[in-house]
Amino acid sequence: MGGTLFKKEWMIGDLHPHVFAYYFKQWSDYAMTFHTHDSIEIMYVISGVCVIGFEGTAEAEGCDMTLKKGDFVILNANTPHRLTVDERGPCRMLNVEFDFRERQAAFPSMRQLAVEDEFVAELITEPSSYLFLRDPSEVYQVLKGLVLELDRKGKNLNMKAELLFAQLILAIARLRSETGSEGASSIDRYVKQAIEYMHHNYDRDIQVKDIAAAVSLHPGYLHRVFRAQLGKTLTGYLTELRMEKAMMLLRETDIAIADICDYVGVGSRQYFHAMFKKYTDSTPIAYRNSLNTQIWDYRGQKNANESDDF
Known part of the structure; x- marks a missing residue:
């Protein structure tokens, strides 16, 4: 303004x-x-x-x-x-x-x-x-x-x-004056509030303006202080959070791959696949399949070792 x-x-x-x-x-x-x-x-x-x-x-x-x-x-x-x-x-x-x-x-x-x-x-x-x-x-x-x-x-x-x-x-x-003189501590508080909001709402279609509204700051100002503090943008942080959650769900649950995008707030399956591929250099199905292979090999090796011991 x-x-x-x-x-x-x-x-x-x-x-x-x-x-x-x-x-x-x-x-x-x-x-x-x-x-x-x-x-x-x-x-x-x-x-x-x-x-x-x-x-x-x-x-x-x-x-x-x-x-x-x-x-x-x-x-x-x-x-x-x-x-x-x-x-x-x-x-x-x-x-x-x-x-x-x-x-x-x-x-x-x-x-x-x-x-x-x-x-x-x-x-x-x-x-x-x-x-x-x-x-x-x-x-x-x-x-x-x-x-x-x-x-x-x-x-x-x-x-x-x-x-x-x-x-x-x-x-x-x-x-x-007192609010401004808090300096870094005040900025830290806003950044922490923004991070907390994203962790509570990553499953929804949220944008920078929603995060800024939640912490009562102008979107442009929050963007600047967030990037200065963490070295990444709000959108970048939210994308990383969503992709890490997606990797966890693919790794630890049997949720259908087609549904994972809804769990991490990315409405389009094609866009989710593109984001995941860019973040992990792997597609969601390839990522899950590689994990299943590793688990099978690990278990097979473990069973073989156990039989040798006995």
């Missing part, structure tokens, strides 16, 4: 938050079409699971991100997105839509916050039109307090609401 999370011109003037809408909402078995808002939006998952989809552009492919309890995403204005809640059950969310405008206020503007706090400065220059984060709990507590204060006083921010909004920006900026 192109664009940035916030507008760079916010660093020039003294702009303060203006809230358009804020609401709690529980969604069940729901799928909306792609749409945009003229305002920035925070979508925070309180309970359940949902999927936020981002529409592709000429510069980048679209992707889906799975959000669970404690996950939230910030979307820049006019970022095409949609919400989907499937059969996994209801998803309860807290949404806040806002932007920044010139007005009199007792608390620092975004520019002043950025001058005083390096993490806010980095947040403003985030080079993406959306940002996904996992919250330990601090962001939700501040966000909930802000919404409750707005309910009491209306959308016009009073002194307490101004303070809570500044606290919200600071909390998000710190969380973003």
